[in-house]
Amino acid sequence: xxxxxxxxxxxxxxxxxxxxxxxxxxxxxxxxxxxxxxxxxxxxxxxxxxxxxxxxxxxxxxxxxxxxxxxxxxxxxxxxxxxxxxxxxxxxxxxxxxxxxxxxxxxxxxxxxxxxxxxxxxxxxxxxxxxxxxxxxxxxxxxxxxxxxxxxxxxxxxxxxxxxxxxxxxxxxxxxxxxxxxxxxxxxxxxxxxxxxxxxxxxxxxxxxxxxxxxxxxxxxxxxxxxxxxxxxxxxxxxxxxxxxxxxxxxxxxxxxxxxxxxxxxxxxxxxxxxxxxxxxxxxxxxxxxxxxxxxxxxxxxxxxxxxxxxxxxxxxxxxxxxxxxxxxxxxxxxxxxxxxxxxxxxxxxxxxxxx
Numbered sequence: 001x002x003x004x005x006x007x008x009x010x011x012x013x014x015x016x017x018x019x020x021x022x023x024x025x026x027x028x029x030x031x032x033x034x035x036x037x038x039x040x041x042x043x044x045x046x047x048x049x050x051x052x053x054x055x056x057x058x059x060x061x062x063x064x065x066x067x068x069x070x071x072x073x074x075x076x077x078x079x080x081x082x083x084x085x086x087x088x089x090x091x092x093x094x095x096x097x098x099x100x101x102x103x104x105x106x107x108x109x110x111x112x113x114x115x116x117x118x119x120x121x122x123x124x125x126x127x128x129x130x131x132x133x134x135x136x137x138x139x140x141x142x143x144x145x146x147x148x149x150x151x152x153x154x155x156x157x158x159x160x161x162x163x164x165x166x167x168x169x170x171x172x173x174x175x176x177x178x179x180x181x182x183x184x185x186x187x188x189x190x191x192x193x194x195x196x197x198x199x200x201x202x203x204x205x206x207x208x209x210x211x212x213x214x215x216x217x218x219x220x221x222x223x224x225x226x227x228x229x230x231x232x233x234x235x236x237x238x239x240x241x242x243x244x245x246x247x248x249x250x251x252x253x254x255x256x257x258x259x260x261x262x263x264x265x266x267x268x269x270x271x272x273x274x275x276x277x278x279x280x281x282x283x284x285x286x287x288x289x290x291x292x293x294x295x296x297x298x299x300x301x302x303x304x305x306x307x308x309x310x311x312x313x314x315x316x317x318x319x320x321x322x323x324x325x326x327x328x329x330x331x332x333x334x335x336x337x338x339x340x341x342x343x344x345x346x347x348x349x350x351x352x353x354x355x356x
Contacts, residue, residue: 029332030353033346037069038088041343045114047095054341055293059111059120063099063127065347066092067134068242072351074134074141079354086143093138093148096131100155103173106162121173124181126239128170129194132156133242136201140249153206160202160211168195168218190232190240192222193263197243197250204250219256226263228270234307237267238348241314248316268317274308275327277301281334288336298342306331306345306352313355321356328352 042049049066050058073089076082099109102119108131110120135152138144144152163184166175170182184195196219203211228237244267247260280301284291292298305327312324331349340346 029335029337030350033332033335033337033350033353036337036340037343037346037350041346042069042088042091043095043114044091046098046112046116047091047093048098048111049092049095049343049347051111051343052341053343056342057120059113061127061130061344062111062120063096063108063123064130064239065344066096066099067130067132068238068351069343069347070096070134071137071242072347072354074137074143075351075354077143078141089138089143092134096134097151097155099131100159104162106158106160107173108159109173122179123170124179125170125184125191125194126181126235128159128184128198129239129242132159132198132201133246136205136246139205156202157206157208160199160206163198164214187222187225189225189227190236192225193240193243193247193260196222197246201246201250223256223259226259228263228267232270234271234274234304234311235344237271238307238311238314241267241311245314245316264315265317265320268312268315268320271308271311272320272323275305275324278305278327278331289339292336292339292341302331302335302340303342303345303348306348310348310352310355313352325356328356 037049040053048059048062049069051060051062051065052058070089070092073085073092077085077089095112098112098116099119100107102109102112103121108123108128110123110127112119135156139149139152163170168185169178170184171178184191184198186192196215199211199215199218203209203215228240232240241264244260244264248257248264251257251260277300280297284297284301286294292302309324309328309331312320313328328349332353335349337346
């Protein structure tokens with residue numbers, strides 16, 4: 001099927017969903033969503049946002065999606081000034097800082113067990129992306145105290161120093177080898193945006209002007225390597241979108257900002273076909289609990305559309321956001337949050353709500 005045919009089918013689906021979604025109770029959906037994440041997925045003892053509550057590795061993506069959830073909560077607090085939201089954000093922040101305290105300075109673990117002695121190592125560029133994005137949103141929201149601002153700056157500085165010393169590669173805690181997916185220095189889509197966001201926003205967050213010339217040195221050879229590859233999955237694009245959001249906020253020069261904005265539009269457009277998977281949720285005739293145990297179904301019908309819709313809102317593309325809004329409304333109104341064991345699509349949906 002040609003790409004234009006796929007996009008036409010998606011747009012047709014959007015039109016059908018729009019009528020049903022107009023009155024969808026999305027505020028009630030967000031309240032249910034928050035309750036499920038806060039009570040089942042954020043550990044009280046550590047503040048770690050577990051990846052799964054059943055059927056898999058609980059610590060796989062706690063820095064990645066814990067950071068994304070901190071970002072979502074920071075946006076929520078900016079809108080509501082709700083004290084319960086602030087308290088939950090600080091709980092999640094504590095979990096992220098715990099991940100950053102288990103190894104040598106600048107090393108960020110994937111996750112930490114409840115006993116606080118065992119941690120999941122082998123972090124990837126993904127984990128650092130979510131981790132730093134969350135710190136960035138928390139600080140810029142105005143929620144951070146002076147002490148928290150100082151601590152965030154110190155942690156970010158340690159991360160940048162370690163990465164710079166290691167040639168902008170992510171190494172194991174003992175520096176024995178580059179981790180899987182730890183080749184951050186690659187001049188190619190997704191890696192370029194992430195590295196540049198780490199350094200540019202790091203210069204802003206830490207206040208260390210020495211990072212500005214390093215950002216320029218890294219930026220110049222990478223400007224032609226920005227952009228999406230159509231084969232990238234939703235969980236890759238959402239991370240690139242978080243980095244582009246940081247770059248578009250912290251880069252003030254119009255000529256430099258333009259390629260970041262153009263890349264954002266391209267990625268938002270490429271996400272449209274990924275929204276179509278949500279239609280399968282209403283078609284599948286199995287009991288919900290049985291369908292959700294089918295990992296392929298849960299991935300295609302729930303996680304991919306949730307991450308795709310969030311990516312579109314992250315990138316601030318008004319044209320594509322109008323097309324994504326019906327899917328967001330439908331998912332918030334109809335998703336069986338109480339039966340979901342994977343935190344990632346749930347985090348994505350609350351995040352999208354506060355971005356929309």
